[in-house]
Amino acid sequence: MKKSLGQNFLGDANILRKIIDVAPKTLPVLEIGTGSGILTKGLAEAITLPIISYEIDRATHEEATKQLALFSHIQLIHADFLSVDIPFLEPFVVIANIPYYITSPIVEKCLANPWVRGIYIMVQKEIANRMAAKPGEKDYSSFSVFCQTRSVVKKCFPVSRHCFFPPPRVDSAFIELIPTTRWTDQIHDIETYDKIVHSAFWGKRKTIASCLSRSPYLALGSIKAKLILQTSGIDPQLRGEMLSVADYIQIANRLVELDTP
Numbered sequence: 001m002k003k004s005l006g007q008n009f010l011g012d013a014n015i016l017r018k019i020i021d022v023a024p025k026t027l028p029v030l031e032i033g034t035g036s037g038i039l040t041k042g043l044a045e046a047i048t049l050p051i052i053s054y055e056i057d058r059a060t061h062e063e064a065t066k067q068l069a070l071f072s073h074i075q076l077i078h079a080d081f082l083s084v085d086i087p088f089l090e091p092f093v094v095i096a097n098i099p100y101y102i103t104s105p106i107v108e109k110c111l112a113n114p115w116v117r118g119i120y121i122m123v124q125k126e127i128a129n130r131m132a133a134k135p136g137e138k139d140y141s142s143f144s145v146f147c148q149t150r151s152v153v154k155k156c157f158p159v160s161r162h163c164f165f166p167p168p169r170v171d172s173a174f175i176e177l178i179p180t181t182r183w184t185d186q187i188h189d190i191e192t193y194d195k196i197v198h199s200a201f202w203g204k205r206k207t208i209a210s211c212l213s214r215s216p217y218l219a220l221g222s223i224k225a226k227l228i229l230q231t232s233g234i235d236p237q238l239r240g241e242m243l244s245v246a247d248y249i250q251i252a253n254r255l256v257e258l259d260t261p
Contacts (some may be wrong), residue, residue, distance in 0.1 A: 009035045010097055010122070012163035019174060020046050022156050023120050024093050028052070032081045032096035032106060037064035039097060044071040052088075054081040081106065086113050093118040100124040100170075104143060107131075111150045111179060119151070119177040128155055128173035140241045142201040146194070149245050150184060151177040186249050193252035200240030200248070208243065209236035212251075220255075228254050 010016065020042050023029070027049065034040055034055035043051055052075045055061040061078040068074050077084075082105055094110050096119070103123050110119050123131070126139070131147045132155050133139035147153050159172040187193045199215035200208055212218060212225035220228070229236045232250045234243070243251075 008099075008164040008166060008168045010039060010163060011036075011165050012159075015159055015163050015174075016042050018157055019095070019120065019122075022174070022176065023095055024118060027117055028088060028090070028092040030054075030086065030088060030092055030094050032094065033098045034061060034064045034076055035097060036060070037067045039095070040064065040068060040074060040076075041071070043095065044068070044074050048073060050075065052077065054079055054084070056080045082109060086115075088115050091115055091117045093120065095120045097122040100127060100168075103127050107147065107177070111147075111177070116179055118179075119175075120156075121175050121177070122159060122172050123175055124168075125158065125171045125173050128175050131175060131177075135242055135244050142197050145197045145245060145248060147177060148183075149187075149193075149197075149248075151179050153177055183245050183249060186253075188253045188256040192256055193248065196252045196255065197240075197248050200243065205239065207237050208234065208240050211240055224258075228258065 016039055019039060023043065025047050029043055029047070029049070029051045031040055031043070031051060031053035034053040040051065040053050050073055054077050055064060056079070058078055061076060065076050068076065082102065092115055094116060096106060098106060100123065107119065107121070110116050129139040130141050130143055132153045133141070133144045154176040156174040156176050159174060161167045161169070161171050184190065195217040196212070199211050199217045202215040202217065203211050209222070209225050209229055212220050212228070213222040226236050228251060232254045234247055234251060
């Protein structure tokens with residue numbers, strides 16, 4: 001275990017049982033962060049489908065390999081999950097207990113994979129609140145919009161910091177994300193949409209019109225920004241944290257339509 005990797009191993013039997021209860025039993029599993037192997041072992045005892053588990057720390061990987069040697073349907077891989085291609089070419093689910101500082105890139109990589117049917121992940125309590133926050137709530141952010149555009153987000157249960165060793169400084173929560181195309185099917189251009197969202201949260205306490213006109217992601221200029229918002233039915237004086245996924249789709253699609261000859 002390396003402190004530099006932000007590793008905190010889960011050791012509470014009750015929480016392990018809850019995770020295994022929540023996780024689907026009918027699909028292969030990709031686990032991110034083998035750690036001590038205690039969750040991997042619990043999953044292997046609950047399902048007979050393939051489990052592929054990634055661990056970035058070599059010593060931790062080697063110890064888990066010894067502990068899990070009897071399970072033929074587990075494949076343990078010593079690698080950085082963010083630097084490898086996902087091996088499944090069939091529907092699977094992701095289960096992860098990972099350092100909080102890489103939550104965002106891991107969620108983004110998993111949601112971009114068309115074979116993922118569910119993501120079950122332990123995250124810092126504040127990040128869980130952000131992922132599930134609604135427009136107007138204090139935790140609502142561009143990451144909220146990103147997750148909710150691409151998935152249905154559900155907070156499953158809280159997890160105390162004392163369930164880990166060594167205990168982190170913050171409490172956690174277990175989150176379920178079920179990928180959906182409900183919103184993405186309505187978006188004309190996903191790259192433009194993401195730029196709109198990032199722009200909207202670029203300036204704190206700034207109006208949506210100001211953010212769209214000046215942000216480095218788009219810099220539309222004030223005239224074009226106000227035109228897009230007004231023709232989208234969005235009040236230019238609103239702030240980005242007040243807008244829903246549907247609002248952002250409306251704005252992004254309007255921009256694409258105006259820019260299309």
